[in-house]
Amino acid sequence: MEEWIVGTLSRTLAYATPLLLATLGEIYSERSGVLNLGVEGMMILGAVSAFATAFITGNPWLGMLIAGIAGGVASLLHGFVSITLRANQVVSGLALTMLGLGLSGLFGRGFEGEPLGSTIPNVSVPILKEIPYLGEILFVNQSPIVYIALALTPVMSFILFNTSAGITIRSVGENPSAADSAGINVWLVRYLCVSVGGVLAGVAGGYLSIAYRPAWTTGMTNGMGWLVIALTIFASWNPSRGLLGALLFGALMHLSFRLQPWVAPELLKMMPYGSAILALVILSFGTLKRSMGAPNALQQPYIRGEK
Amino acid sequence: MSERKLYSTITFLVIASFLLIGFSSVAMAQERDKLKAGFIYVGPVEDYGYSKAHDVGREHVEEVFPWLETFYVENVAPSDVESTIDQFVNNRDADVIFTTSYGHMDPTISAAKKYEDTIFFHCSGYKRRKNVGTYFSGLYQTYYLSGLMAGALTETNKLGYVGAFPTPEVKRHINAFAIGIHEVNPDATLHVRWLNAWVDPSGAKEATQALIEEGADGFAYTEDSPAVLQTAEENGAFSFAHYNPMYRFAEEGTLSGQVSKWGAIYQDILYKVYYGVYTNENLNDVDYWWLLKEDAAALQAKPGMKINPKYEDDLKSVTVQDPHFGEINVYDLVMKRLEQMNADRVTFDPFIGPMEDRNGIQRLKDGEWATHDQLWQIQWAYPNVKGPWSGEPEE
Known part of the structure; x- marks a missing residue:
């Protein structure tokens, strides 16, 4: 039983990492008032550019860097359309997802089915891995990216809630006109937050294609x-x-295979996606959204001088 | 202009135009001589899985027949099959059209009614028509051979299978693998996990990890990427390439593989179409179910390598008692079985009775060979198969 739990938790971390990275980014973007439904597109652009870079240069870390840049550039497109042109954020984000899936398929053609020689290998941390349970879960055979994601979480949380930069971001997302009259450059803050979201989504994609399972496959983000x-x-x-x-x-993802002897696989497969639908339903109900703590100005383009 | 001159001019023009028409029809006839074959794939050609295997077949016939011109469209969902066929027939003058996925079946039949002059072949389905034939390359024999090797090499007596969808094709593969395992190692069990997707590399990876956590040390699978193979290798387990020779993805972990060779089938079909054996009137009963013997399937880790030499000694060190061959090591047993199934008169098949399913229901009587239809519609699970099995028959 112990082994069962330790094994599950260890795999949980591996699969949670890309989700965590991209979620941290999306939280920043939405906190500044910009909903970006293009995460899937930015992730897959990150995945393909990371793989291509690592494949050509033989340097997987350079691949991760390029993945971040690719995701960032893609997010700026969403930023331009939704912040500068003030278009509908939902439509622009969906378009970014489609664009990303299409472009990555096109650029990825030559890399499909190519084995990658230089990957980011998993590591085991000496000494720390001797800690009972925790050591086995955290420090044996994990990707270094897992640690980066875990370390980013408190840092990003601290910035958002305990620094003036965080207050700036949140005030832009809650009440952009008030922030504007306080002398904050609303557009700049939003652009920065959206690109943080893009960079992290790109890195999450890169993790998938050169660390988690080193290969490029069209559509490999698969709804993540x-x-x-x-x-x-x-x-x-x-x-x-x-x-x-x-x-x-x-954990749900990993358990959907471990629990198969007892629960119907079709049902298990639905779990993550079913909960995603539930969340989107919540997002579409205004009052519910407010009580969940959504930024007040989420999805609202800021037009100076309008209330 | 005199009347005579006018007449001779007209005569000249008429003759000239007839000549022109004549020449152009000769030119057209020469162009017509080239047989044009269109291929419709369900996935991307570069997926390194199912559609790739078909495209290797297409490249093969294109090379073999100088009179053949081929073209293809990839990523065609069932709903887009008819419009793709419209385009193939109307814009590209296709004489023969291959549709390669089970989901393409109904749209192929309805397009065939619209284009009576065109010849269609549909892969993996069962509906035929006077101008629609069917074909399939069976891999179950090679899965059985892989099972023999897996049963011999497992140390934990637990093997894993990552399945795409619980369809008869996948169940046939799992059962054949299980039969091979049982033959050399009656104590070993085969644990199945389902992806409910044909392509899902992350899922395949996580399913493999889950099985490894539970003690599996050898794998087979039906999924279009090398994910299972790579994950198995990372964890020191062995696996078998699927559809394509995937040795280069995992040179340590690839023990052998079940590989489709669609080229053999395409070559036979197109040859017979070109020489008029197959027409748009006589395909009602044309169904290819080609196996090892016809060279439509192969046991290989990569071309020229049946079994990874790294595992050769281990396989030779395990011996079993065979009623026919006596005491024999597993490596030789695999080769003997391969020979038996490759022979002109096949003397062995994995599905020979007596055979019961895991609920104790008799499926094949003593000495009975499973028929094409029995294999084609197989739903039951072999006794050493563990795990969920949707659509399991209760009688």
């Missing part, structure tokens, strides 16, 4: 971006709760 949208809501826009949610979804 939508889980991120759901997770952001589950986390009520709070990075620490984002970590809990990501771990929960990671």
